[in-house]
Amino acid sequence: MKFETPAGDNPIDKLTHVGKPLDRIDGPLKTSGQARYAYERHDMAPDAAYGYVLGTTIAKGRIKAIDTSKARAAPGVLAVVTHQNAGKLGKGKMNTARLLAGPEVEHYHQAVAVVVAETFEQARAAAGLIRVDYAEAKGAFDLKAAKGSAEPVKDPPDARAGDFEKAFAAAEVKVDAEYTTPDQAHAMMEPHASVAVWQDDALTLWTSNQMIDWGRGDVAATLGIPKVKVRIVSPFIGGGFGGKLFVRADALMAALGAKAAGRAVKVALSRPMMFNNTTHRPATIQRIRIGAGKDGRITAIGHETWSGDLPGGGPETAAEQTKLLYAGENRMTATRLAVLDLPEGNAMRAPGEAPGLMALEVAIDEMAEKLGLDPVEFRIRNDTQVDPHKPERPFSQRQLVECLRQGADRFGWSKRGKPGARREGRWLVGMGVAAAFRNNLTMKSGARMRLQPDGMLVVETDMTDIGTGSYTIIAQTAAEVMGVPMKSVIVRLGDSQFPVSAGSGGQWGANSSTAGVYAAGMKLRGVVAQKLGLDPEAAEFADGRVKVGNASHALRDAAKDGDLVVEDFIEFGDLAKKYQQSTFGGHFVEVAVDAWTAEVRVRRMLAVCAAGRILNPKSARSQVIGAMVMGTGAALMEDLVVDKRRGFFANHDLAGYEVPVHADIPHQEVVFLDEVDPTSSPMKAKGVGELGICGVGAAVANAVYNATGVRIRDYPITLDKLLKDMPAVA
Numbered sequence: 094m095k096f097e098t099p100a101g102d103n104p105i106d107k108l109t110h111v112g113k114p115l116d117r118i119d120g121p122l123k124t125s126g127q128a129r130y131a132y133e134r135h136d137m138a139p140d141a142a143y144g145y146v147l148g149t150t151i152a153k154g155r156i157k158a159i160d161t162s163k164a165r166a167a168p169g170v171l172a173v174v175t176h177q178n179a180g181k182l183g184k185g186k187m188n189t190a191r192l193l194a195g196p197e198v199e200h201y202h203q204a205v206a207v208v209v210a211e212t213f214e215q216a217r218a219a220a221g222l223i224r225v226d227y228a229e230a231k232g233a234f235d236l237k238a239a240k241g242s243a244e245p246v247k248d249p250p251d252a253r254a255g256d257f258e259k260a261f262a263a264a265e266v267k268v269d270a271e272y273t274t275p276d277q278a279h280a281m282m283e284p285h286a287s288v289a290v291w292q293d294d295a296l297t298l299w300t301s302n303q304m305i306d307w308g309r310g311d312v313a314a315t316l317g318i319p320k321v322k323v324r325i326v327s328p329f330i331g332g333g334f335g336g337k338l339f340v341r342a343d344a345l346m347a348a349l350g351a352k353a354a355g356r357a358v359k360v361a362l363s364r365p366m367m368f369n370n371t372t373h374r375p376a377t378i379q380r381i382r383i384g385a386g387k388d389g390r391i392t393a394i395g396h397e398t399w400s401g402d403l404p405g406g407g408p409e410t411a412a413e414q415t416k417l418l419y420a421g422e423n424r425m426t427a428t429r430l431a432v433l434d435l436p437e438g439n440a441m442r443a444p445g446e447a448p449g450l451m452a453l454e455v456a457i458d459e460m461a462e463k464l465g466l467d468p469v470e471f472r473i474r475n476d477t478q479v480d481p482h483k484p485e486r487p488f489s490q491r492q493l494v495e496c497l498r499q500g501a502d503r504f505g506w507s508k509r510g511k512p513g514a515r516r517e518g519r520w521l522v523g524m525g526v527a528a529a530f531r532n533n534l535t536m537k538s539g540a541r542m543r544l545q546p547d548g549m550l551v552v553e554t555d556m557t558d559i560g561t562g563s564y565t566i567i568a569q570t571a572a573e574v575m576g577v578p579m580k581s582v583i584v585r586l587g588d589s590q591f592p593v594s595a596g597s598g599g600q601w602g603a604n605s606s607t608a609g610v611y612a613a614g615m616k617l618r619g620v621v622a623q624k625l626g627l628d629p630e631a632a633e634f635a636d637g638r639v640k641v642g643n644a645s646h647a648l649r650d651a652a653k654d655g656d657l658v659v660e661d662f663i664e665f666g667d668l669a670k671k672y673q674q675s676t677f678g679g680h681f682v683e684v685a686v687d688a689w690t691a692e693v694r695v696r697r698m699l700a701v702c703a704a705g706r707i708l709n710p711k712s713a714r715s716q717v718i719g720a721m722v723m724g725t726g727a728a729l730m731e732d733l734v735v736d737k738r739r740g741f742f743a744n745h746d747l748a749g750y751e752v753p754v755h756a757d758i759p760h761q762e763v764v765f766l767d768e769v770d771p772t773s774s775p776m777k778a779k780g781v782g783e784l785g786i787c788g789v790g791a792a793v794a795n796a797v798y799n800a801t802g803v804r805i806r807d808y809p810i811t812l813d814k815l816l817k818d819m820p821a822v823a
């Protein structure tokens with residue numbers, strides 16, 4: 094099905110199942126421990142041996158020699174694979190650095206060997222006996238030092254409108270500030286893990302991966318075998334946040350280990366390996382300049398961002414939202430990339446916007462203060478309903494103003510005082526606001542649908558559920574299109590034997606994958622109607638029946654001679670070019686800061702979101718509250734600390750890399766505004782999973798400023814940074 098014109102009325106609009114806050118259908122499997130994650134596939138590979146991955150201990154240089162003889166002779170060892178005996182390996186499209194080092198070393202903890210043994214302990218002990226001699230080379234590890242050598246990138250290109258420099262110079266009121274965000278880790282709960290089984294020349298990998306088809310392509314390219322010889326299975330994923338968009342060393346080393354050992358092999362990356370072996374969100378330096386008139390209207394807005402990555406890598410696109418979020422005639426954005434020899438930088442939840450808004454939305458707060466305007470009012474005054482760089486191009490839907498107004502009302506924003514003015518015993522209390530913005534992306538997505546003689550409807554697609562609720566919204570969509578109860582739908586996900594879907598990334602998953610299921614469902618309706626001798630256009634599908642006028646059949650009757658199977662996909666035309674499709678929100682945060690220690694406690698959070706039709710308010714809310722927690726971590730805690738001499742992240746475990754936990758976030762509320770977006774898909778939905786984190790960090794930072802009068806522009810806002818400027822208290 095091609096989606097080229099805005100959706101009219103369609104079967105989804107009945108909203109019998111879609112739009113309902115249903116419990117997730119995979120919930121009982123997960124809460125009872127029956128959902129098997131990658132490392133638990135004993136059912137598929139009962140005799141699997143254990144692989145242990147050894148990482149390099151230098152960040153850059155060459156391997157001069159590897160001595161594996163002691164490891165090979167160690168108890169229980171079945172195989173040791175290094176670059177010397179791995180055979181010729183290619184590189185996946187999605188991997189900047191190779192997944193197995195040698196002889197060149199590209200980053201710290203790049204895999205250098207996998208030891209396969211009968212037990213995990215034997216594999217780990219033997220890995221400790223491998224001797225690697227390195228020739229260490231000098232690397233670049235410090236973004237600040239590398240900033241001067243940073244270069245423009247092709248994607249995204251710099252953007253300009255009007256004459257920014259002239260308008261900024263002439264502006265009545267100006268903000269010119271630099272913000273820094275640190276490297277961050279996805280720190281998902283389930284580590285990267287894979288079980289590999291070879292049958293002749295075909296490989297099956299049970300792994301934890303967000304994008305099945307990308308993974309399949311990259312594994313095939315790396316091993317130099319045809320894609321059809323690789324099967325990737327990933328039905329349950331314990332979080333990804335972008336860290337599992339691409340296959341990592343666990344998958345490749347399990348495959349190589351299994352081949353060498355002639356056995357099934359399971360590999361999980363240990364937690365201390367994950368931080369330097371896999372990808373992370375790169376640190377940024379951002380300069381924001383805003384010029385405004387005394388009337389509170391932005392006349393000039395400029396956003397420059399610097400980040401680093403390995404040679405051949407990409408930038409953190411932190412300036413992109415600034416093209417679209419506020420009005421203003423004179424504008425510029427610029428993205429600069431430096432070469433750094435740290436582990437690979439890549440996408441983490443809302444790549445670009447998440448750190449970008451941590452800077453922009455604080456600069457906006459600073460400007461509002463300079464203008465003597467309420468920051469909610471200042472944002473509303475500078476709203477735009479069109480793409481400011483292409484005024485002929487409207488937003489498909491844009492309810493930022495409503496999000497902010499409603500949020501302010503619900504949150505009690507009018508009680509917010511001047512910075513440092515509100516004191517409750519030892520606590521300085523403040524409120525902060527920030528806009529949330531994230532683009533809505535769409536991706537081609539396919540599904541297979543099978544109606545069985547028993548009336549069950551089976552949906553198969555390689556879409557993944559990374560904890561987001563994909564199983565449930567796909568079942569809701571299938572039930573809606575075919576007019577059957579939820580209990581008649583079986584959903585199977587995350588297997589490369591199923592049609593290729595959008596996968597989970599860039600908050601495109603929910604809308605795109607359900608639209609693919611919708612396409613398959615509409616095709617199945619046609620086949621069913623034909624089987625029953627009914628006019629497909631006139632047929633009504635409801636309550637497990639198909640009706641035209643007085644003629645009424647049980648849906649299952651269409652399959653009485655055998656399964657009816659269809660496949661289709663949704664493919665998107667250029668509506669996203671005609672209309673700027675974005676999602677919006679307002680984040681409101683109240684914090685209390687200890688007047689003596691500068692400890693920050695978040696007290697209340699509210700998000701008001703406008704993100705198209707909400708397919709399942711319960712799972713969508715869950716996405717947003719999780720993202721709000723993550724944004725709080727970004728504001729107050731998360732920081733991969735770079736060892737600038739040796740080039741690695743020093744705090745590579747969950748004791749040193751701090752993330753918020755339940756007790757850190759006492760009260761969260763999420764409101765979704767009514768919205769349907771007919772330009773986004775037949776589902777009229779948009780993404781919400783990344784929107785939730787966008788702006789949160791800035792709202793926390795602005796609340797800390799309102800509480801204390803201290804402005805910290807260097808994240809995370811830890812108490813050592815706050816304390817030196819805290820007001821004297823009695």
Ligand code: MOS
Nearest residue numbers: 335441442598599
């Ligand atoms: Mo997302 S960072 O594209 O998983």
